Amino acid sequence: MAWEKGTEGALAPYRVLDLTEGGCALCGKMLADLGADVIKIEVPGGDSGRSTGPFYKNIPDPQKSLFWFAYNGNKRGITLDIAASDGRDIFRRLVKTADFVIESHPPGYLEALDIGYAALEKSNPRVIMVSISPFGQEGPYARLRASDLITMAMSGFMYLHGDPDRPPVWITFPQASIAGGAEGAAAALIAHWHRETSGEGQHIDVSIQESMTNMLFNATVWWDISGRNLVRVGDTWQIGPILVPFGYRCRDGYVSLNLLGGGRPSNVASSAGIVKWMAENGMAPPWLQVFDWVNEFDTTKVTQETVNRIVQAIADFLLTKTKAEVMERALRDNIIIAPVSTAQDIWENPQYRQRHFFVEVEHPELGASLPYCGPFAKMSRTALQMKRRPPLPGEHNLEIYEQELKLTRAELLILKQSQVI
Amino acid sequence: MTQVKSALAGLKVVDFGVVGVAPTTAKYLGHHGATVIRIESHTAPDVQRTMRPYKDDIPGLDRAAVFAACNNSKLSATLNLRNPGAGEVRRRLAQWAEVMICGFPPGTMEKLGLDYGTVSKVNPQIVYFSTCLGGQDGPLAHFRAYGHQVAALSGVSELIGWPDREPTGVPFAYTDWISPRFGVAAVMAALDYRRRTGQGQFIDQSQLETTLHYFAPVIMDYAVNGTVQSRMGNRLPYAAPHGVYPCQGQERWVAIAVFTDEEWQRLGAAMGAPDWAKEPRFATLTMRKRHEDELDELVGKWTANEQAGEVMKLLQAAGVKAGLVQSVEDLFHDPQLAHREHFRYFEHAVMGRHAYENLAFRFSKTPDRQGAAPAMGAHNEYVLKELLGFTEDDMADLYVEGVITTDADLPDY
Numbered sequence: 001m002a003w004e005k006g007t008e009g010a011l012a013p014y015r016v017l018d019l020t021e022g023g024c025a026l027c028g029k030m031l032a033d034l035g036a037d038v039i040k041i042e043v044p045g046g047d048s049g050r051s052t053g054p055f056y057k058n059i060p061d062p063q064k065s066l067f068w069f070a071y072n073g074n075k076r077g078i079t080l081d082i083a084a085s086d087g088r089d090i091f092r093r094l095v096k097t098a099d100f101v102i103e104s105h106p107p108g109y110l111e112a113l114d115i116g117y118a119a120l121e122k123s124n125p126r127v128i129m130v131s132i133s134p135f136g137q138e139g140p141y142a143r144l145r146a147s148d149l150i151t152m153a154m155s156g157f158m159y160l161h162g163d164p165d166r167p168p169v170w171i172t173f174p175q176a177s178i179a180g181g182a183e184g185a186a187a188a189l190i191a192h193w194h195r196e197t198s199g200e201g202q203h204i205d206v207s208i209q210e211s212m213t214n215m216l217f218n219a220t221v222w223w224d225i226s227g228r229n230l231v232r233v234g235d236t237w238q239i240g241p242i243l244v245p246f247g248y249r250c251r252d253g254y255v256s257l258n259l260l261g262g263g264r265p266s267n268v269a270s271s272a273g274i275v276k277w278m279a280e281n282g283m284a285p286p287w288l289q290v291f292d293w294v295n296e297f298d299t300t301k302v303t304q305e306t307v308n309r310i311v312q313a314i315a316d317f318l319l320t321k322t323k324a325e326v327m328e329r330a331l332r333d334n335i336i337i338a339p340v341s342t343a344q345d346i347w348e349n350p351q352y353r354q355r356h357f358f359v360e361v362e363h364p365e366l367g368a369s370l371p372y373c374g375p376f377a378k379m380s381r382t383a384l385q386m387k388r389r390p391p392l393p394g395e396h397n398l399e400i401y402e403q404e405l406k407l408t409r410a411e412l413l414i415l416k417q418s419q420v421i
Numbered sequence: 422m423t424q425v426k427s428a429l430a431g432l433k434v435v436d437f438g439v440v441g442v443a444p445t446t447a448k449y450l451g452h453h454g455a456t457v458i459r460i461e462s463h464t465a466p467d468v469q470r471t472m473r474p475y476k477d478d479i480p481g482l483d484r485a486a487v488f489a490a491c492n493n494s495k496l497s498a499t500l501n502l503r504n505p506g507a508g509e510v511r512r513r514l515a516q517w518a519e520v521m522i523c524g525f526p527p528g529t530m531e532k533l534g535l536d537y538g539t540v541s542k543v544n545p546q547i548v549y550f551s552t553c554l555g556g557q558d559g560p561l562a563h564f565r566a567y568g569h570q571v572a573a574l575s576g577v578s579e580l581i582g583w584p585d586r587e588p589t590g591v592p593f594a595y596t597d598w599i600s601p602r603f604g605v606a607a608v609m610a611a612l613d614y615r616r617r618t619g620q621g622q623f624i625d626q627s628q629l630e631t632t633l634h635y636f637a638p639v640i641m642d643y644a645v646n647g648t649v650q651s652r653m654g655n656r657l658p659y660a661a662p663h664g665v666y667p668c669q670g671q672e673r674w675v676a677i678a679v680f681t682d683e684e685w686q687r688l689g690a691a692m693g694a695p696d697w698a699k700e701p702r703f704a705t706l707t708m709r710k711r712h713e714d715e716l717d718e719l720v721g722k723w724t725a726n727e728q729a730g731e732v733m734k735l736l737q738a739a740g741v742k743a744g745l746v747q748s749v750e751d752l753f754h755d756p757q758l759a760h761r762e763h764f765r766y767f768e769h770a771v772m773g774r775h776a777y778e779n780l781a782f783r784f785s786k787t788p789d790r791q792g793a794a795p796a797m798g799a800h801n802e803y804v805l806k807e808l809l810g811f812t813e814d815d816m817a818d819l820y821v822e823g824v825i826t827t828d829a830d831l832p833d834y
Contacts, residue, residue: 003605009615010610010611010614011610011614013617015626026634030579030603030606031606034606034607034610035610043495053645053658054638054639054641054642054650055647056645056646057645057646058646058648062696066638066641066642066645067638069638069641070637070638070641071637077454085769097723101737117785135757136757136760136761136783138760139756139757139760139761140676140756140757140760141756141757142757144737144744145737145740145741145742145743146742146744146787147678147680147742149655149663149664149676149678149742150676150742150743150744151673151744152676152746153665153674153676153744153746153747154676154744154745154747154755155552155747155752155754156747156748156749156751158674158676158746159663159672159674159746159747159748159749159751160592160748161581161589161590161591161592162582162589162592163582163583163586163589166583166654167654167655167664167665167666167667167674168665168674168746169581169582169583169589169652169654169655170581170655171533171542171577171580171581171591171638172580172650172651172652172653172654172656173444173580173635173636173638173650174657175635177636179598179599179602179635180781182599182602182603182634182635183602183780183781183782184782185602185606185783186449186601186602186603186605186606186609187780187782189605189606189609189610189613189789190428190429190449190450190453190605190609191428191784192609192613193428193429193609193613194428194429194613194787196613196616197616198426200786202784202785202786202787203784203786204779204782204783204784204785205782205783206782207757207761207781207782208780208781209757209758210758210761210763210780210781211781213752213758213778213781214597214598214778214780214781215598215599216593216749217441217487217490217568217592217593217594217595217597217598218472218486218487218490218593219593219749220490220749220752220764220776220778221474221486221487221489221490221776222474222486222749223749223753224486224753224764224775224776225472225474225475225476225486225772225775226478228474229748229749229750230748230749231672231748232589232805233592234590235578235587235588235589235590235592236590236592238592238594239473246569246588246590246592247578247588247590249587250518254573254579254587255573256569256570256572256578256590258566258569258570258574263471263832263833264468264471266565268739270666299473300473300480315690330564330566331560331561331563331564334565336565336566336567336570337486337566337570338564338566338570338573338574339573339574340573340578340579340588341573341574341575341576341578341579342576342579342649342651343576343579343639343640343642343643343644343648343649343650344643344649345576345645346574346575346576346633346640347640347643347644349574350559350560350561351555351560351561351629351635352559352629352630352678353555354558354559355556355558355559355627355629355630357627357633358640358644364826370641370644370645371640371644371645372637372641373630373633373634373637373640373643373758374606375630376603376606376626376630376631376634377603377604377607377624377625377626377631378556378557378624378625378626379610379611379622379623379624380622380623380624380625381611381614381620381621381622382610382611382614382622382758385640404607
């Protein structure tokens with residue numbers, strides 16, 4: 001079974017003009033997956049994201065970027081140079097029937113072309129415009145130059161991640177623009193509710209920096225509430241002054257364990273469960289078999305020395321087990337532990353298989369079907385569907401320009417030869 | 422003066438969340454004006470109410486800052502819905518809600534008598550959002566773990582750290598902030614469909630699957646090319662130098678990202694045009710990638726004598742992408758975050774005035790409606806009487822029967 005067929009997407013009546021680049025394209029992808037008619041607008045010759053790897057069969061060709069494919073499925077595609085005056089005119093005409101315009105240009109760029117929100121609002125007061133930028137549209141850093149590495153550094157993420165004896169690290173697959181794109185989609189649909197109930201559109205200003213700062217989760221509260229400026233400690237949980245590792249080596253890779261005690265029964269059962277497993281294998285020291293997880297592992301009382309002794313015993317044991325054995329036991333005994341998965345592990349994981357998460361999408365030009373990540377939510381009435389493979393550059397130019405905007409062939413020829421489309 | 426309404430003013434949400442994902446999803450709606458009732462119970466307090474840090478380091482359910490961070494802009498009602506006397510409360514909650522947000526594996530809401538099948542009989546228009554680690558089916562459907570295990574199983578952990586070392590991990594439940602963005606989008610789309618058609622629906626979110634969308638090309642690279650990507654420190658295949666470099670002072674670093682040869686020339690000039698930067702072995706991107714170890718070392722030697730803030734200013738002025746590696750303390754002094762009021766201060770009933778993070782977007786027209794997090798059960802009277810229509814007499818019964826929970830119902834821990 002692929003994604004369920006035959007139903008209308010929840011956002012089927014709405015049109016999105018998508019000017020985003022790079023990871024921000026996830027914004028339009030989410031709206032397209034939910035059923036909106038998303039028209040990706042690329043510069044003539046194609047979006048810069050088409051040069052980002054990985055590539056199909058490692059062939060570095062703009063028509064084969066797996067990165068671009070992943071975030072532009074379900075969209076239609078046109079080419080248009082909005083910096084040219086003819087291009088701007090066409091863009092303005094498209095905005096008249098658009099419900100959303102999403103973009104990730106540097107702040108001020110569209111305003112300078114007189115197609116910023118203030119200008120578009122005049123011709124379509126209902127339009128919702130989402131602008132995604134590294135630091136936001138205004139403010140002292142708004143015009144700084146940034147890539148994902150820079151916004152991840154400025155967000156606080158990197159300072160908290162990495163081994164203490166080496167520089168801070170980011171995540172090897174760039175995340176920040178993707179996070180900004182997802183935040184933009186959520187925000188667009190909150191504004192949509194207001195627009196549909198009041199008739200009023202608005203401008204949404206997404207900061208990629210903030211979208212990563214949000215993801216620090218509980219780190220910021222430590223400074224606010226306790227005055228503790230957390231530092232990077234590797235794959236380790238900082239419970240106040242106590243450090244408890246998450247990461248352990250196993251026979252064929254690594255696993256992540258939350259070692260917990262105190263009063264909560266499920267936490268205690270998890271820790272007792274791993275000791276029981278160790279005992280079955282003759283690898284639980286006698287003192288650990290009688291360890292009182294409720295009273296002796298309370299995070300407000302436990303000492304680092306106790307933690308270290310327990311961790312050493314568990315580390316020795318886990319070295320004898322495989323990732324698969326760990327997962328099986330975790331499920332059987334409700335132990336809060338899981339394998340650190342590689343892309344191969346994920347691809348083979350029965351969880352995704354049984355839920356039919358990966359879907360094959362045909363690319364006739366490549367003579368192949370490519371596997372895509374499936375629905376980000378399973379909706380019972382308006383199932384998310386993969387209706388279209390990502391567009392070729394300008395694939396829907398005629399559909400949009402000729403059939404919809406009623407441009408003549410002669411006009412199209414002029415626009416093509418002047419590289420506007 | 423007429424008060425401008427928030428985007429979601431009037432929307433009714435019941436939040437059966439727990440830990441991070443579901444409460445954060447509901448918080449997005451609360452921030453923009455929805456009335457969100459967070460259902461809690463003293464018989465089983467949310468684990469985040471029992472996690473450090475506590476205000477003044479004194480443990481207490483209303484002193485836990487992580488709970489506050491995930492649950493502000495909401496009302497809190499403490500109800501034991503498993504109590505036999507809770508039938509009418511359950512029924513009225515199911516009728517009142519337009520959206521229900523649940524953070525449990527399959528089976529839990531059935532035990533409460535508030536699963537989708539039951540609720541949709543009373544309220545066919547309900548938008549019922551369910552999120553858990555693996556989703557509602559599959560071998561991991563009942564697997565209960567934390568964000569770290571989601572990060573491990575979805576491939577995040579494998580991709581952070583150094584190639585010659587074990588994964589360095591994401592210790593701060595990174596994925597707990599991935600899923601809510603997808604969840605909000607799905608819920609709002611379902612609400613729009615309901616507005617147009619009168620039909621509600623059930624939404625099943627797997628936190629593993631949403632996380633895979635943040636890494637989709639990595640999975641495709643394996644499935645199509647057989648390549649297993651792994652961690653590479655701070656490197657990127659199409660940029661050099663691309664990393665963080667030490668500066669004057671303790672734990673001060675600057676991030677620098679150079680993509681084009683033009684940017685490289687600008688960096689060279691900004692560094693004072695040292696001879697090494699003019700050498701042909703660094704002149705083009707392919708050459709810089711070939712000699713990247715050496716390049717990183719030389720750039721690091723230059724930054725090591727400088728102040729991080731000065732390097733950032735100098736390079737930005739020269740047109741090179743650069744930024745501070747900011748600590749959390751730095752964030753509280755970041756002029757851009759201050760400009761956007763990223764941290765806003767609200768008066769919490771027990772913790773007093775403290776900081777709450779804003780979301781990452783600002784609306785030009787509709788105001789948000791953020792507030793402090795609720796103390797446990799702070800809105801029992803308001804929720805049950807004003808919103809659900811129980812009388813004073815009913816309330817007395819609900820207290821006596823233990824449907825409304827109090828400190829007396831707390832477990833031993």
